[in-house]
Amino acid sequence: MKKDYTVVGKNIRKLDAIEKAMGAATFTTDIKLPGMLYGKVLRSPYPHARIVKIDTSKAEALPGVKAVATYLNTPRVKFNTSATSTFTIPPLQPVEDQYVFDSVVRYVGDEVAAVAATSKKVAEEALELIEVEYELLPTVFDPLAAMKEEAPSLHHCEAGKNVPGEKIHIEMGDIELGFAEADYVFEHTFKLPVQKQAQMETQAAVAQVSVDGKVTVWSTTQTPHPSRRILATIFGLPYSKVRVLNPPYIGGGFGVRIGLSAKAEPIALALAMLAKQPVKVVYDRKEDFIASDTRHSGYVTVKTGVKKDGTFTARKIMGILNSGAYCSWSAETPGVLGAMGLSIYYCPNQMYDGHSVYTNTTPAGAMRGFGNPQGMFAVDSQVDIIAEELGMDPMEIRRKNIMRPGLPWVLPYPCQSSGLEECMDLGAKAIVWDQRGKQNQDSDTIRRGIGMAIGTHVSNAWPFCGDYSNAYVTVQQDGSIQVASGVPDMGTGTITTLSQMAAEVMGIAFGQVGITFADTESTPFEIGSHASRTCYASGTAVVAAAQDARKQVFEYAANMLEVTPGELDIENGIIYSTLTQEKNISLGQVAMEAHLRGQQFIGVGRIIPQNAPPYLAHFAEVEVDTETGKVRVTKMVAAHDVGKAIHPLIVEGQLEGGLAMGIGYALSEEIKYDDRGRQLNNGFHKYMLPTAMDIPELEAIIVEAEDPTGPFGAKGVGETGLVATAAAIANAVYDAIGIRFFEIPLTEERVYRALKERK
Amino acid sequence: MLKDYILATSIEEALVCLKTYAGQARIIAGGTDAMLDLSAKKITTSCLLDITKVKELKKIESMDGQIVIGAAVTHSEVKNSDLIRTKAPLLAEASGSVGSLQIRNTATVVGNVVNAQPAADAAVALMALGAVVEITEDAGTSYVPIEEMYLGVGKSKVDSTKQMATSIRFPALLPGQGSAFVRLAQRGALALPMLNVAVVLSLCEDKVEWVRIVMAPVAPKPLRALEAEKYLQGAVINDELIAKAAKIAVSEATPRDSALRGSAEYRKEMLEVLVRRALQQALTTAR
Amino acid sequence: MQKKILKFKLNGELMELLVSPSDTLVDVVRDKLGLTGTKKGCGKGECGACTVIMNGQSVNSCIVPAMQAMDAEVETIEGIGTSDKMHPLQETFIDYGAIQCGFCTPGMIMSAKALLDGNLSPSRLQIKETIAGNICRCTGYVKIEQAVLAAADKLKASKDK
Numbered sequence A: 001m002k003k004d005y006t007v008v009g010k011n012i013r014k015l016d017a018i019e020k021a022m023g024a025a026t027f028t029t030d031i032k033l034p035g036m037l038y039g040k041v042l043r044s045p046y047p048h049a050r051i052v053k054i055d056t057s058k059a060e061a062l063p064g065v066k067a068v069a070t071y072l073n074t075p076r077v078k079f080n081t082s083a084t085s086t087f088t089i090p091p092l093q094p095v096e097d098q099y100v101f102d103s104v105v106r107y108v109g110d111e112v113a114a115v116a117a118t119s120k121k122v123a124e125e126a127l128e129l130i131e132v133e134y135e136l137l138p139t140v141f142d143p144l145a146a147m148k149e150e151a152p153s154l155h156h157c158e159a160g161k162n163v164p165g166e167k168i169h170i171e172m173g174d175i176e177l178g179f180a181e182a183d184y185v186f187e188h189t190f191k192l193p194v195q196k197q198a199q200m201e202t203q204a205a206v207a208q209v210s211v212d213g214k215v216t217v218w219s220t221t222q223t224p225h226p227s228r229r230i231l232a233t234i235f236g237l238p239y240s241k242v243r244v245l246n247p248p249y250i251g252g253g254f255g256v257r258i259g260l261s262a263k264a265e266p267i268a269l270a271l272a273m274l275a276k277q278p279v280k281v282v283y284d285r286k287e288d289f290i291a292s293d294t295r296h297s298g299y300v301t302v303k304t305g306v307k308k309d310g311t312f313t314a315r316k317i318m319g320i321l322n323s324g325a326y327c328s329w330s331a332e333t334p335g336v337l338g339a340m341g342l343s344i345y346y347c348p349n350q351m352y353d354g355h356s357v358y359t360n361t362t363p364a365g366a367m368r369g370f371g372n373p374q375g376m377f378a379v380d381s382q383v384d385i386i387a388e389e390l391g392m393d394p395m396e397i398r399r400k401n402i403m404r405p406g407l408p409w410v411l412p413y414p415c416q417s418s419g420l421e422e423c424m425d426l427g428a429k430a431i432v433w434d435q436r437g438k439q440n441q442d443s444d445t446i447r448r449g450i451g452m453a454i455g456t457h458v459s460n461a462w463p464f465c466g467d468y469s470n471a472y473v474t475v476q477q478d479g480s481i482q483v484a485s486g487v488p489d490m491g492t493g494t495i496t497t498l499s500q501m502a503a504e505v506m507g508i509a510f511g512q513v514g515i516t517f518a519d520t521e522s523t524p525f526e527i528g529s530h531a532s533r534t535c536y537a538s539g540t541a542v543v544a545a546a547q548d549a550r551k552q553v554f555e556y557a558a559n560m561l562e563v564t565p566g567e568l569d570i571e572n573g574i575i576y577s578t579l580t581q582e583k584n585i586s587l588g589q590v591a592m593e594a595h596l597r598g599q600q601f602i603g604v605g606r607i608i609p610q611n612a613p614p615y616l617a618h619f620a621e622v623e624v625d626t627e628t629g630k631v632r633v634t635k636m637v638a639a640h641d642v643g644k645a646i647h648p649l650i651v652e653g654q655l656e657g658g659l660a661m662g663i664g665y666a667l668s669e670e671i672k673y674d675d676r677g678r679q680l681n682n683g684f685h686k687y688m689l690p691t692a693m694d695i696p697e698l699e700a701i702i703v704e705a706e707d708p709t710g711p712f713g714a715k716g717v718g719e720t721g722l723v724a725t726a727a728a729i730a731n732a733v734y735d736a737i738g739i740r741f742f743e744i745p746l747t748e749e750r751v752y753r754a755l756k757e758r759k
Numbered sequence B: 001m002l003k004d005y006i007l008a009t010s011i012e013e014a015l016v017c018l019k020t021y022a023g024q025a026r027i028i029a030g031g032t033d034a035m036l037d038l039s040a041k042k043i044t045t046s047c048l049l050d051i052t053k054v055k056e057l058k059k060i061e062s063m064d065g066q067i068v069i070g071a072a073v074t075h076s077e078v079k080n081s082d083l084i085r086t087k088a089p090l091l092a093e094a095s096g097s098v099g100s101l102q103i104r105n106t107a108t109v110v111g112n113v114v115n116a117q118p119a120a121d122a123a124v125a126l127m128a129l130g131a132v133v134e135i136t137e138d139a140g141t142s143y144v145p146i147e148e149m150y151l152g153v154g155k156s157k158v159d160s161t162k163q164m165a166t167s168i169r170f171p172a173l174l175p176g177q178g179s180a181f182v183r184l185a186q187r188g189a190l191a192l193p194m195l196n197v198a199v200v201l202s203l204c205e206d207k208v209e210w211v212r213i214v215m216a217p218v219a220p221k222p223l224r225a226l227e228a229e230k231y232l233q234g235a236v237i238n239d240e241l242i243a244k245a246a247k248i249a250v251s252e253a254t255p256r257d258s259a260l261r262g263s264a265e266y267r268k269e270m271l272e273v274l275v276r277r278a279l280q281q282a283l284t285t286a287r
Numbered sequence C: 001m002q003k004k005i006l007k008f009k010l011n012g013e014l015m016e017l018l019v020s021p022s023d024t025l026v027d028v029v030r031d032k033l034g035l036t037g038t039k040k041g042c043g044k045g046e047c048g049a050c051t052v053i054m055n056g057q058s059v060n061s062c063i064v065p066a067m068q069a070m071d072a073e074v075e076t077i078e079g080i081g082t083s084d085k086m087h088p089l090q091e092t093f094i095d096y097g098a099i100q101c102g103f104c105t106p107g108m109i110m111s112a113k114a115l116l117d118g119n120l121s122p123s124r125l126q127i128k129e130t131i132a133g134n135i136c137r138c139t140g141y142v143k144i145e146q147a148v149l150a151a152a153d154k155l156k157a158s159k160d161k
């Protein structure tokens, strides 16, 4: 591919931005269909109970109520709300552990019944008329407790008490030998909180069943094709009779709807089938909190063997994550935690053991970073501890041990590019690393500190999970092109980026590209938007499709120009011979000529992506009020190796958004439960995600170590912004006050207590 | 079940309406508490009586050294009022810390008092200012010191189905008087206080003529630190005295464990820091 | 339940319609009048997605009683610009990358507009305070703040002309 790009790398106006700026963009929550009913869900007030009796007659009798759904009149087909069933490759088996409704409820918020009525108010009223008799069952809330013999079993499990799916084991080298070779061995355990995606649009779906039984579901899913599969399976329909699409926009995702939007889709569809009218289900904010996936909380232990000079000889990581009441992504998340936690540093002897554990809490699933921020908080906090013990600068110990292209690692694909060291150097410069440790007087109440941490991630899910993409690029008769890809654009700029790539390959102006997306009916199968894969994997498919179309065009044009296809190139929509410039013709002329002779150029891209490591170095500057324990981040620098920034402004946006979420993870975001399994922080006023007042200066630095496997060299970006943020901030807090934290968030009270204990 | 919504145009009209509905109507101002309480079914009423269009209630006035804030005045109006900023800066600070701009643009200062939450920001500042609430009902008008407005958590002396708090008034700060409002919260906006403290302090020469210290939420209502106030009264104030007074103030408080906003123990220890900081700040502004 | 007549100006146009006493302003704007640009993220005054301008001030339309809009001038995202003549905030939000998922955008722009309508030289802190009640989970706020500053400059420049 040529180097001087005309579209790629440019900050073109995002395709979705005008509609969104004007308030004209449609989201699922905006949809209103003729005859549409409103669905509301009755949720369990108990963390674990059997439904002994459920009487819906009074609710059904309420005027305006058109359907009431319970486990008695909905399909008894087990599924997993996440897309795991689409991705899991034998011999591994996906965990399918829930029904649309069940006779047992396993967490506070679990679905008991749902009503469809002519208005939200009537539906809500009807919920109060449903009479349910519960028999309370024993409960367990902590994953360590849930593994014990005496704990109640939430589901049938093969791998161990309350362990969903498999236990993950990863190994390289000889771990015992590695520890034996070490001069020092460090072991620490870290505790991670429940974080919430808190995307701005709550889970929502509108389901419509046509008179001939064809199903259409508009929803907030990040993965229309896998979601279609889940719905088709539950309701026993051919995939081809189910259409799942975004309408076309989604108010954020961050992993919370990789698969279904919690249960919005199947509930809406079940009600629509019963009522024979379209049904809209929109979770309110509290439902979104209590009854839709969170990030996994849990425990991570890191044991590292190190030589006197700082060289790592062995690293063992153990992760135990809280799955909550259902599996969702709990079989996969511990794997990514381990794989990423091990592969950021080169270390010849490594091992990971990890798994999730069911408890009677809100299910945990995918959230930006997918286990990696949990693991990296532990790993990179410990690396700072080791550096301190050895009297090394945190930058130096990392420089000595970071993974470099060509070295072996635990991942089943090679590391072919890394801009990590450049990220570290640029970041250190921007934060003025040399000031570290020199900013405080003994008498200061407000103490300042600087810290850093590093990380990597994936660029898609292969080969951990099935992952492939398809795309079409169709040349229209006027030479403009239509791209079709099944991925959504949940705000990450997907449709713009994919269109840029198509325009670049086709040699036409960006404005000549139209795109169809996030619709199972008009696009070929495509996994969807997750695993930082969209630009990398879906992009590869679009590039392949465009190349295919371009090849067809060149073959046709070569005939018309009486030259060979190999000598043709295209710029600005003009196809020309690189040998004789006079021989040229516009793409529109070629397309029209072909059309008149009964042909359209249809490029098909069918790819299985490879994988590539993005890299990042985060630097935090903090202030700690030692009288109150309050930590304020005053500056964050994030230097990221993104391979190639197809659209730098979009990339920066991803990084800044990730950083903000990472700052929240580090300092204030946490869902706690009371002793009856109820979430305490179940809304925006109680869940302390950052407001504009809490975000400091953020500096995103883009480094481009192009990867040979990525489209135009690009690597994954979407999740990377918060991989190392918490560790960097905790390390900065250590620099400020000399106290090491093994648990986040670093709330004022936690920090204050530690300060007091030290006194 | 809510059946009617009435927009009052005058105080008289509102009072007539309350009388006609005989306990079935309820006053609503900004609605930032009332609308949520209604949808959570914490309160029920047949009729909402909106007082935000009543012109006479929208004033911030200065009368004979007293500042009067009408019942329809919002936190934003208070925060931006030059009169308040110069004569009661701690109230501007307190109102400015409520929720978010959108909330402050509709929520009223009087509503903040009537809603009777133990840590309502403006109410805490108003108590330090020695504010008095004007309550109007069919039978006439009465004046109740803000400290007597609380019957319990969320329970006000004003019965919003029969009476109207028409305004709140307090003496404007004079030269030689200083004030402070400090707050500890989990984030920079949209966060109820873990603790808030308001101080008004009057110096005579170098001595403390009087001081009011109000702390919350450390009791079912904003709490005066009477012992600490007494301790400082008449004293020539310095850092040591302030530190001691802060300790005394803490001994008067009984904060509770909050799973959301800090343990009792933490709040107690922070209270000392906040009272100290507030006193220091008030002293600085008094000088 | 008694229906009430509500009269108000929405984006400059006089509206007269029947509402329930319990309706909120967002119900009227989104459901009754079909202007779905205004979003609902929490329904409790805690996120700002539903921000509209009422009589010059930003308010959370999800907790404003509909009747309180009586005789008021209400502006929503649909009323501040057209596709051939966008409001400078709409332009700068687009050009500065301040829009990701776009769900917070209408509320965010309305909050910012209320500020700029009265102040063309806001400080960064004033901007932060203005949008502190608008949660954005996508952007990290930085590009939004830059967009508001840039829009202020644009407006100032066009005013100075």
Ligand SMILES: Cc1cc2nc3c(=O)[nH]c(=O)nc-3n(C[C@@H](O)[C@@H](O)[C@H](O)COP(=O)(O)OP(=O)(O)OC[C@H]3O[C@@H](n4cnc5c(N)ncnc54)[C@H](O)[C@@H]3O)c2cc1C
Residues within 6 Å of the ligand: A685, B026, B027, B028, B029, B030, B031, B032, B033, B034, B035, B051, B071, B097, B098, B099, B100, B103, B106, B107, B108, B109, B110, B111, B112, B113, B114, B115, B119, B120, B121, B122, B158, B159, B160, B163, B164, B165, B166, B190, B191, B192, B193, C044, C045, C046
């Ligand atoms: C998201 C959010 C964040 C918030 N953050 C804070 C915060 O940080 N700090 C804080 O202190 N508060 C906070 N609040 C609450 C604050 O908005 C209210 O206490 C507000 O000041 C109440 O005023 P209002 O006009 O909205 O009262 P309304 O909701 O209209 O009324 C409150 C109560 O008082 C009664 N009432 C009101 N006015 C009168 C009157 N004149 N006479 C008789 N009865 C009357 C009503 O019947 C009702 O019971 C927050 C609220 C929300 C929704």
Ligand code: FES
Residues within 6 Å of the ligand: C039, C040, C041, C042, C043, C044, C045, C046, C047, C048, C049, C050, C051, C060, C061, C062, C063
């Ligand atoms: S929807 Fe109104 S503030 Fe969240």
Ligand code: FES
Residues within 6 Å of the ligand: A200, A251, A252, A491, C098, C099, C100, C101, C102, C103, C104, C105, C135, C136, C137, C138, C139
């Ligand atoms: S752009 Fe998605 S919430 Fe702001």
